[in-house]
Amino acid sequence: MRDVWNLPAIAPWEKSCVKHPTQKPLALLTRIILASTQKNAWILDPFTGSSTTGIAANLINRKFLGIDREEEFMTISKNRKLEIENPQIFGTYKKKLGGFDDKNQLEMFLASEPTVTYDRKLIIE
Numbered sequence: 001m002r003d004v005w006n007l008p009a010i011a012p013w014e015k016s017c018v019k020h021p022t023q024k025p026l027a028l029l030t031r032i033i034l035a036s037t038q039k040n041a042w043i044l045d046p047f048t049g050s051s052t053t054g055i056a057a058n059l060i061n062r063k064f065l066g067i068d069r070e071e072e073f074m075t076i077s078k079n080r081k082l083e084i085e086n087p088q089i090f091g092t093y094k095k096k097l098g099g100f101d102d103k104n105q106l107e108m109f110l111a112s113e114p115t116v117t118y119d120r121k122l123i124i125e
Helices: 026-036 052-059 071-084 087-096 105-112
Strands: 042-045 063-066
Touching: 026 052, 042 052, 052 063, 052 071, 052 087, 071 087
Parallel strands: 042 063
Antiparallel strands: none
């Protein structure tokens, strides 16, 4: 990845389940997650809002836990998660994801990522 990212703004299709006042572009959150995590990593967003971070995480093979105190935003988040559980919508989102040099760059990157397994030990001190 380069150190300067040229990313699109929020596209209308990203607001399919109602908009959030501070929603971020899906391409931006996808790029941040790719730059800082590995395949199968857990992503925690303690102020998840409409869960754009969760959508990005799901599209690129990460696990996601979102927390928000506003019930309205949690409803939006659940609806967005249900929407991408449809394989056709999931595929469409992935194809529309901008910010990459060409349409195959994201898929080639994901295919070459090593799979990481996490030890699930609970440590209490």
